[in-house]
Amino acid sequence: MFWNSIVELDLCIGLLLLILYGLLSLRNGHVSLGHIRFVCQAWLVLITPLEVQDIALCVLTVVLLQSFHSFEALLFLLLAYIGQLYMMHSCNLVSFYVCLEAQTLCVVVLCGLLARGASTSFSVEAALKFLLLSAMVSGMALFWFSAMYQRTGSLDMVGQETFWILLVMLFKLGVAPMHMWSVDLYGSVPKSLLLYLSTAPKLSLFTFWAASWHHDFSVGVFILFSMLIGSIGAYGQPALRSLFAYSTINEIGLMLLAVETAGFHTLYQHLGIYIITQLLLWNLTDKRLFALCAVSLAGLPPFAGFFGKAWIFWHAMSVQAFSLLLAALFCTLLSLVYYLRVIRLFWTAPVHTAASFAGAPNQTTLTSACAVALAFAPVMLVKPFII
Amino acid sequence: MFFENSAILLCALLGIAVGYTKSPFMSLMYSVMLFINSSFVLMMLGFEFLALVNLLVYVGALAVLFLFVIMLLEIPATELRAYSRGWSTLGVFVFIINGVFQITPSMGPRGIINGLPGAESITNLGHALYLYFADLLILNSLVLTVALFGAFAIAPVRTTGR
Numbered sequence: 051m052f053w054n055s056i057v058e059l060d061l062c063i064g065l066l067l068l069i070l071y072g073l074l075s076l077r078n079g080h081v082s083l084g085h086i087r088f089v090c091q092a093w094l095v096l097i098t099p100l101e102v103q104d105i106a107l108c109v110l111t112v113v114l115l116q117s118f119h120s121f122e123a124l125l126f127l128l129l130a131y132i133g134q135l136y137m138m139h140s141c142n143l144v145s146f147y148v149c150l151e152a153q154t155l156c157v158v159v160l161c162g163l164l165a166r167g168a169s170t171s172f173s174v175e176a177a178l179k180f181l182l183l184s185a186m187v188s189g190m191a192l193f194w195f196s197a198m199y200q201r202t203g204s205l206d207m208v209g210q211e212t213f214w215i216l217l218v219m220l221f222k223l224g225v226a227p228m229h230m231w232s233v234d235l236y237g238s239v240p241k242s243l244l245l246y247l248s249t250a251p252k253l254s255l256f257t258f259w260a261a262s263w264h265h266d267f268s269v270g271v272f273i274l275f276s277m278l279i280g281s282i283g284a285y286g287q288p289a290l291r292s293l294f295a296y297s298t299i300n301e302i303g304l305m306l307l308a309v310e311t312a313g314f315h316t317l318y319q320h321l322g323i324y325i326i327t328q329l330l331l332w333n334l335t336d337k338r339l340f341a342l343c344a345v346s347l348a349g350l351p352p353f354a355g356f357f358g359k360a361w362i363f364w365h366a367m368s369v370q371a372f373s374l375l376l377a378a379l380f381c382t383l384l385s386l387v388y389y390l391r392v393i394r395l396f397w398t399a400p401v402h403t404a405a406s407f408a409g410a411p412n413q414t415t416l417t418s419a420c421a422v423a424l425a426f427a428p429v430m431l432v433k434p435f436i437i
Numbered sequence: 438m439f440f441e442n443s444a445i446l447l448c449a450l451l452g453i454a455v456g457y458t459k460s461p462f463m464s465l466m467y468s469v470m471l472f473i474n475s476s477f478v479l480m481m482l483g484f485e486f487l488a489l490v491n492l493l494v495y496v497g498a499l500a501v502l503f504l505f506v507i508m509l510l511e512i513p514a515t516e517l518r519a520y521s522r523g524w525s526t527l528g529v530f531v532f533i534i535n536g537v538f539q540i541t542p543s544m545g546p547r548g549i550i551n552g553l554p555g556a557e558s559i560t561n562l563g564h565a566l567y568l569y570f571a572d573l574l575i576l577n578s579l580v581l582t583v584a585l586f587g588a589f590a591i592a593p594v595r596t597t598g599r
Contacts (some may be wrong), residue, residue, distance in 0.1 A: 062575050064581035122590075129579055136576065148573045152580045 061097060061132050064112055068093060068128065072121050072142055079269060083121065089113055090124050094131065103138055103257045103318075107131070110250055113416060117242035117333075123160060127246065130156035133255035141262040143195045143205040147188070154184050157243075164240045165416065172238035183231050184222065191218035212265040219263075223255055225272050225281040225306065229299050233283075236295035244291070245332045249325045256305065256321060260314045269310050270374060276303025277381035284388045293388060294331065297347060300385050304362055307378055313365035320358035323427070326356060330420035339421060341396040346424050348389035349382060354427040444478045449532075456528045459520045461512045469500045486559040 068090060075081035091112045096266045101256045118124055133152030140146045158181045165173035194214040199205055224232035236244060280300025287293045295391070301324055308317035327347055346353035349360075359382065366375045451471040458464050472495040479488040504510075552561040566574055 062572070062579060065579070125581065129583060131581075132576065144570055145573055148577050148580065152576060152583075155580055155583050155587060159583055159590050162587065163590040 057223075061135070064093060064097070065125075065128055065132060069125060072125070076121065082121065083372060086121060087115055087118075087124060090128060094128070095214075103253070104135065106322065107134060107138070107250065107253055107257075108249045110253065113329065114242075114246050114250065116416070117245060119242075121165060121415075126156040126160050126163070126172040130250070137254050138257040138261065140258065145196070146258065147195060150191075151188060151256065154188070154222065157247060157251065158184070160243055160246075161235070161239055173240070176235045176238040180231055180235055187218050187221045191215050194218075212263075213267060216263075216265055216269070219255060219259065220269075220272055223252060224299060224301055225302055226299055228298045229276070229279065233292055233295045233297065236298075237289055237291045241332050244286055245329060248328045249331075252302070252305075253321060253325065256309070256317060259309060260317065269306050273303050273306045273310060273374060274377055276300065276306060277378055281381040281384035284385065290392075293392070297385065297389070299330075300381065303381070304359060304378060307366060307374055308362045310374065311366045311369045311371050313362065313369070316361040320362055321406075323354045323358040323424070326420050326423050330417060330424065333417050333420075339417070341393045343423075343424070344389050344392045344396070348386050348393075350386075352425075352428050354424045357428055375400060441478065441481050444474060444481065448474050448478060453529060453532055457520070457525045461507055465500065465503050465507060468503070469496055472496050472500065484558045485564060486557075 067229075071089065072086050075086065089291045094108050094112055094115075097108075111127065115124060115127060118127065130153045133149040133156070137149035137153070138146060140149060158177055159178060161177035162174055165171075165177075191214070194211040195205075196217075198211045201211075221228040235247065239247065276299050278305055280296050280298075283299070284296035287296065302321075305317055305320060305324075308314070308320060323346075327343060330343050330345075331340070334343065342353070346355035349355050349358075351357075363375060363378065366378070448471060451467050451474060454467045455464050455471060458467065472491065476488040476491040476495075480490060553564065556564075
């Protein structure tokens with residue numbers, strides 16, 4: 051058993067070597083942060099990912115590493131990457147817990163670390179809130195892990211305690227009614243960390259759920275909660291970030307619907323489109339492109355967001371989950387209105403718009419790649435609906 | 438069996454008492470008694486290593502940490518406001534509801550526990566930590582390092598910038 055996991059052990063040792071390299075080379079005047087960042091990204095790619103979800107996570111992290119500007123942030127992101135990679139392949143409760151803590155703690159520390167300038171107290175407050183809530187919830191999960199171990203003597207995931215552990219997982223995903231931390235956190239975190247927070251943990255948790263997590267009750271209640279709160283809660287929000295935090299809750303509800311109807315292919319597809327949309331959303335400097343991105347999130351054709359949602363609804367219809375489907379369609383309709391408000395605000399672009407777009411100038415390749423992907427992906431996605 | 442059960446009952450009572458006092462110092466004292474009691478229960482169940490480690494870590498490090506906090510912030514002169522606002526009473530109600538409605542893990546039939554049957558508990562712990570879950574141990578050590586430095590990172594910095 052030890053020799054099977056020697057590959058992952060190698061990842062940790064590689065991370066330690068990277069730390070040494072970074073520390074030694076920052077003393078040397080000829081090596082700049084860009085070089086270290088390139089070595090981190092190359093290390094990520096050289097650890098050969100074996101499955102599609104691994105490759106997706108690797109590519110996502112490589113892209114996300116580009117927007118961080120300090121050495122410690124890169125290290126925490128790499129450790130979180132190792133935790134997520136383990137988690138996607140774990141089938142044991144202990145490894146799931148350790149990897150969950152690795153990823154959560156790195157995000158918490160990054161929230162506090164990246165505070166700069168005027169928003170220091172906001173970031174520290176957000177980091178503290180997130181730390182306390184997720185530590186308490188992880189403690190609860192650990193209690194039910196040990197209860198499951200006491201009852202069955204095994205650390206595989208069977209049994210009735212899975213409900214409580216599922217609550218913990220849904221908390222980390224940001225599902226209503228446990229969503230308040232994500233609304234607070236989205237508003238007070240720097241943009242690069244927001245990019246990371248809204249994409250990578252969700253990918254790893256959903257992959258773990260689809261691969262190894264078995265439970266025999268439905269998450270319909272959480273789907274209804276998330277979609278209702280996500281669609282209705284965004285109406286009173288004055289800030290753009292909290293509006294998109296509620297739209298994220300809505301999207302997570304939709305992905306839960308995909309998991310509930312066991313349509314994991316639709317889950318991954320919508321998750322991929324959602325991740326590209328989020329990368330685009332928080333990187334933009336052009337207001338009209340932002341409006342188009344909001345169109346894609348709203349699920350209007352011809353952008354790719356429509357096809358992500360349409361697949362999920364199509365699969366829900368084919369397994370005859372009609373009540374959930376009706377609720378999901380209703381909530382998507384409700385959420386359309388605030389997207390249209392965002393589109394109207396940003397397309398006509400009046401002078402007194404309160405949003406600030408201080409994006410980094412080296413994001414243009416990423417932005418154009420994501421925009422192209424969102425606009426032209428429907429060509430590849432539209433096939434099942436035409437035939 | 439009566440002795441173990443009564444020790445566990447004492448644990449529960451001390452746990453309630455930790456939350457239901459007005460003074461923080463008495464709360465700390467009850468928690469120290471709770472830690473010693475829990476290590477006593479563990480020793481009765483046959484987990485000698487865990488009992489000693491509990492005593493060392495909880496009483497030796499954590500209780501001393503809380504004691505330092507209480508000393509340095511000069512808390513004994515104040516009282517916990519949560520008690521007088523009624524939150525502690527609400528907590529006791531939660532305990533009572535937990536007892537009435539039995540929201541506890543069920544004691545079903547035991548499964549097969551992978552360990553060495555005749556070995557001591559510390560041998561089993563060593564096998565688990567250093568053989569079966571060795572890679573997770575190293576990953577966990579990195580996570581604990583992150584937690585250690587994170588405490589510095591989250592604390593608000595008084596200088597400008599950063």
